[in-house]
Amino acid sequence: MSLRIVVCVKYVPDATGDRHFADDLTVDRDDVDGLLSELDEYAVEQALQIAEDADDAEITVLTVGPEDAKDALRKALSMGADKAVHVEDDDLHGTDVMGTSLVLAKAIEKTGYDLVVCGMASTDGTMGVLPALLAERLGVPQVTLLSEVSVEDGVVKGRRDGDAATEQLEASLPAVVSVTDQSGEARYPSFKGIMAAKKKPVESLDLDDLDIDADEVGLEGAWTKVDSAAERPARTAGTIVKDEGEGGKQLAAFLASQKFI
Amino acid sequence: MAEVLVYVDHVDGAVRKPTLELLTLARRVGEPVAVALGPGAEATAATLAEHGATRVLTADAAEFADYLVVPKVDALQAAYEAVSPAAVLVPSSAEGKEVAARLAVRIGSGIITDAIDLEAGDEGPVATQSVFAAAFTTKSRVSKGTPVITVKPNSAPVEAAPAAGAVEALAVSFSEKATGTKVVSRTPRESTGRPELTEAAIVVSGGRGVNGAENFALIEGLADSLGAAVGASRAAVDAGWYPHTSQVGQTGKSVSPQLYVATGISGAIQHRAGMQTSKTIVAINKDPEAPIFDLVDYGVVGDLFEVVPQLTEEIKSRKG
Ligand SMILES: Cc1cc2nc3c(=O)[nH]c(=O)nc-3n(C[C@H](O)[C@H](O)[C@H](O)COP(=O)(O)OP(=O)(O)OC[C@H]3O[C@@H](n4cnc5c(N)ncnc54)[C@H](O)[C@@H]3O)c2cc1C
Ligand SMILES: Nc1ncnc2c1ncn2[C@@H]1O[C@H](COP(=O)(O)O)[C@@H](O)[C@H]1O
Numbered sequence: 001m002s003l004r005i006v007v008c009v010k011y012v013p014d015a016t017g018d019r020h021f022a023d024d025l026t027v028d029r030d031d032v033d034g035l036l037s038e039l040d041e042y043a044v045e046q047a048l049q050i051a052e053d054a055d056d057a058e059i060t061v062l063t064v065g066p067e068d069a070k071d072a073l074r075k076a077l078s079m080g081a082d083k084a085v086h087v088e089d090d091d092l093h094g095t096d097v098m099g100t101s102l103v104l105a106k107a108i109e110k111t112g113y114d115l116v117v118c119g120m121a122s123t124d125g126t127m128g129v130l131p132a133l134l135a136e137r138l139g140v141p142q143v144t145l146l147s148e149v150s151v152e153d154g155v156v157k158g159r160r161d162g163d164a165a166t167e168q169l170e171a172s173l174p175a176v177v178s179v180t181d182q183s184g185e186a187r188y189p190s191f192k193g194i195m196a197a198k199k200k201p202v203e204s205l206d207l208d209d210l211d212i213d214a215d216e217v218g219l220e221g222a223w224t225k226v227d228s229a230a231e232r233p234a235r236t237a238g239t240i241v242k243d244e245g246e247g248g249k250q251l252a253a254f255l256a257s258q259k260f261i
Numbered sequence: 262m263a264e265v266l267v268y269v270d271h272v273d274g275a276v277r278k279p280t281l282e283l284l285t286l287a288r289r290v291g292e293p294v295a296v297a298l299g300p301g302a303e304a305t306a307a308t309l310a311e312h313g314a315t316r317v318l319t320a321d322a323a324e325f326a327d328y329l330v331v332p333k334v335d336a337l338q339a340a341y342e343a344v345s346p347a348a349v350l351v352p353s354s355a356e357g358k359e360v361a362a363r364l365a366v367r368i369g370s371g372i373i374t375d376a377i378d379l380e381a382g383d384e385g386p387v388a389t390q391s392v393f394a395a396a397f398t399t400k401s402r403v404s405k406g407t408p409v410i411t412v413k414p415n416s417a418p419v420e421a422a423p424a425a426g427a428v429e430a431l432a433v434s435f436s437e438k439a440t441g442t443k444v445v446s447r448t449p450r451e452s453t454g455r456p457e458l459t460e461a462a463i464v465v466s467g468g469r470g471v472n473g474a475e476n477f478a479l480i481e482g483l484a485d486s487l488g489a490a491v492g493a494s495r496a497a498v499d500a501g502w503y504p505h506t507s508q509v510g511q512t513g514k515s516v517s518p519q520l521y522v523a524t525g526i527s528g529a530i531q532h533r534a535g536m537q538t539s540k541t542i543v544a545i546n547k548d549p550e551a552p553i554f555d556l557v558d559y560g561v562v563g564d565l566f567e568v569v570p571q572l573t574e575e576i577k578s579r580k581g
Contacts, residue, residue, distance in 0.1 A: 015511075015530050019393040039512065097362075098371060120512065124393075126534075127374045128355065129362035132330065136363040141441030142330060145355055147505075157445075160329075161505060163354055164272060168445040169329060175442075181495075181512045182505055223371025223405035227387070230398050235542075235556055240549070243563025248571025251543060252579060254559040258541055260463065260487065260520050261579050 003057040003151070006113045007047045008104055008134070009040040009076050011069035012124040019124070024219060025226040026094045027124055029066060036072035039119035041186035044076045046179045047117045048187070050151050058082050060111055064092065064103050070202065077197035078189035085111055089206040094219025097125065101133035103217060106210040108138065115156065118178040120145055131178035141171035147182035263347035264316075265291035266340055268360065269309065270352045274301025276308045278460045279352040279414040284312040286379040286417045290386045291347045293424075294318065296340045296431065298333055299325040303428055310426020312419065318343070318431040329442035330356060334363040336433045341368060343431065346407060348386050350379075353411040361411045370406025377416045377517070377538065386410065394511070394534035414459040415517040450506060455481075458490045458507060463520045464539070466492035466509055467502075468532075470525020470546065470565055474502040479569050480524060486576040492516065492536075494526045510535035524565045528553025545569065 013019050017032035044061065051057035061076040063069045064087040073084040087107050095103070108116055116138070121128035128145075135142030143149075146158035146169070156175050160167045161182065189197070207214060215221050241250055255261050265287045270277045280295075287293035295314040297305040302319035309317050318340050324332035337360060341349060351361040353375050365372040376388035385408050390399050402408065458464065465487065467480040477491075484491045493503040495510055509516055511531040521539035526532060528544070528551055536542070537556060544553045549562045561568050 015394065019396065021397065025399075096371065098366065101366070123511070126392075126511065127358070127362075129358050129372070129374060132359035132362045133366055136334075136366050139438060141438075142359070143442050144329075144359065162356065163450075163506070165447045165449045167329075167447050169442055170445050171442040223403060224373055224401055225404040226399050226401045228400045229392075232391070232396055232398055232537075235558075238542075238554075238558040238560060240554055240557070240560040240562060242549075243561050243568055245567075246571075247545075247561040247563045247568045248573075249575050251545070251559060251561050251568070251572050252575035254543070255487075255520070255576070256579060258520075258558075260541075261576055 003051070003054045004112055004114045005047045005051060005057060005059045006108050006111055006116050007043050007059060007061045007076065007081065008116065008118045008130070009044065009061050009063050009072050010037045010122045011035070011063060011065045011072035012037045012122055015123050021229045024094065025229055026219065029068070034068050034071065036075040037119060037123045039121055039123055039181060042179050042181055042183050043117045043119045044079050044081060045186040046149055046183055048080045050115070050149070054151065060085055062104065062107055062111065063087070064100055064107070073202055074197055075189065077200045078194040079187055080193060083200055084202040085205060086202055087205045087210070091207055091214040091218045094222060095217045096222040096224050097127055097130060097133065098223045099217035099221055101130055101137055103210060103212060104130070105134055105137040106212060107205060108134070110205070110210065114173045115151065116176040118176065120178050120180045131176050135176040138176065141175040143169050143171050143175050144178040146177055146179050149177055149179055149183065263291040264294045264344050266344055266346040266349045267293045267295045267314065268337060268349070268351040268357065269295050269297040269305055270354060270357065271297060271301060271305050274304025276305050277352070278419060279412070281308070281312045281419040282414065282417040283350050283352060283412055284309070284314060285420045286412060287350050288313050288422060289379060290381045294344055294346065296337060298336050306426050306428045310424055311421055313422035313424050314426045315424045317426050317428050319428060320431040320433045322433065324435055324439055327444055328440050329444055330359050330363070331441060332435055332439045333360045334367070335435050335439055336431060337364050338367055339433045340431055341407070348408040348410060351409070351411045353413045358411050361409050365409040368406060370409050371403035372409045373401055373403060374411045376410050376412045379410065379412065391538055394530050395537035413515060413517070455484065456488070456490045458492055458514050459516055461490035461516070461518055463487045463489035463522070464492050464509070464516050464518045465489045465522040465524070466494065466526060467497055467524050468494035468526030469496040469500070471497060471502065472525070477503055479566070483522070483569050483573045486573045486580070489522070494532050523553050524569060526553055527551045528556065
């Protein structure tokens with residue numbers, strides 16, 4: 001039996017760009033270039049490694065996002081994933097994490113899966129809760145925030161480096177895992193990979209295909225509401241001195257003036 | 262006044278500071294009812310009572326330690342059903358966020374993560390969040406169900422507010438899914454004897470400029486002179502110079518201390534995401550163009566191997 005892996009990847013505004021909000025207080029996606037979230041590259045990488053270690057595996061990359069989100073899927077395909085699913089629907093605009101997890105869960109069920117691999121957090125929302133929500137919705141074990149992961153004989157094992165302790169975890173498939181940026185650098189797509197990706201299938205699904213009502217998602221269907229977004233005032237310019245041999249003492253004097261010493 | 266559930270983060274009964282901060286915020290929106298789980302749960306009660314908990318619901322069972330997350334969700338849900346609170350507040354640790362999210366989906370509520378402030382509002386609690394690497398501040402609220410909100414460390418002062426803190430046993434029946442993810446082994450992190458990174462009033466961080474694991478002794482020396490926690494940039498962590506648990510930034514810890522000292526750190530957006538809300542920021546960097554200088558209250562352009570030892574000496578002599 002082939003191991004069916006679904007990797008959830010998000011298309012996000014470039015963190016080094018000038019990210020801001022649109023008038024409806026959703027993330028503005030027009031003025032900043034988008035890309036495959038760097039943290040989801042780690043998920044693709046681990047999926048590829050798991051697939052390489054398995055006798056027979058198939059990797060589907062899945063995204064919920066606007067038209068341009070296809071770029072993220074193409075990148076993941078060029079890294080080596082086999083096929084892609086793109087959930088796209090105008091009614092999805094403004095969906096919050098609860099709605100996104102619902103859509104992803106339905107799309108994962110429709111695709112069929114033994115293992116779902118996510119990144120640790122999206123680089124725009126940075127909530128880091130979606131993998132847990134998927135596990136809850138799918139009713140399968142969550143094995144999250146792993147810096148090491150492997151699959152053998154239908155069991156997923158991994159290392160979770162928590163605040164208080166390092167834990168070794170284990171669960172039977174099917175399961176949802178998320179991997180951190182400590183799990184190992186993601187590979188660069190090869191030229192061959194990029195060419196091959198162009199021919200790989202990308203399936204498009206909309207809300208109807210997933211039996212989801214428009215009012216369960218989108219800005220109106222969101223279970224949270226952003227009332228305001230304000231740009232943080234720029235920090236007032238500080239004092240900058242060049243060290244001419246007294247820099248350490250000058251800094252100490254500043255710290256003393258601020259009562260830190 | 263309506264009750265508010267506060268999920269307690271504790272280690273064998275020792276309550277961690279972010280939970281006490283959470284009690285301060287909880288009192289703004291209702292009467293805090295604490296939920297403490299696992300070994301030592303009952304021992305948390307005295308501290309929680311001092312800081313405003315009217316009741317402390319406790320449960321201990323092997324499941325909490327032996328399986329990941331879900332047993333705690335089951336228990337928090339049991340508390341939710343017993344109390345019918347006006348809101349559920351959870352510390353924004355990795356685990357806290359996962360517990361909160363799963364509870365929210367079960368009870369059909371919206372969730373807000375990583376709040377940095379909380380006030381009462383006409384339509385329920387209003388959470389302040391810092392987004393896009395702290396470039397924006399948003400105010401949001403949960404518009405469906407009972408608000409579930411996770412709050413970052415250092416978001417509120419710890420305040421004494423004596424309350425009854427009556428201990429009550431919480432009856433929990435674990436769901437079938439509770440034992441899905443087994444914790445096969447657990448290696449507790451060794452204490453460094455320094456303050457906890459996310460809770461420290463002062464953080465001293467080193468980056469690629471520190472140039473070697475052995476040189477981190479310099480950063481630790483400065484930190485110790487200030488009673489500070491030690492942090493590191495991802496470049497320093499990836500090089501293996503300092504443990505990942507000390508990484509500050511988007512994929513590390515977010516810190517918001519009174520004072521942040523960045524040494525040999527350029528100030529990339531992902532690093533700034535984890536420290537930009539610090540009250541006072543100072544930096545030592547030999548490159549005058551380093552972006553970190555855009556954030557500083559005081560910056561020294563110079564070689565950290567010259568500046569840091571002098572600074573440490575001067576602090577020690579000023580402190581006597
Ligand atoms: C998805 C993603 C997540 C990330 N998450 C994080 C994160 O959580 N935390 C994080 O820190 N980074 C993170 N990064 C990496 C980040 O982009 C930077 O690469 C990293 O912060 C750089 O670390 P640095 O400032 O120590 O190194 P550099 O950028 O190399 O800067 C080193 C600085 O040291 C100075 N220097 C060198 N020698 C000396 C000396 N002798 N005296 C004084 N100054 C000296 C140099 O002038 C330079 O400014 C992330 C990146 C991505 C893509
Ligand atoms: N719109 C999306 N489409 C596909 N995967 C997503 C989406 N949003 C989040 N994810 C996945 O969930 C992880 C955590 O996201 P978050 O909880 O939003 O920080 C990401 O690293 C992705 O793997």
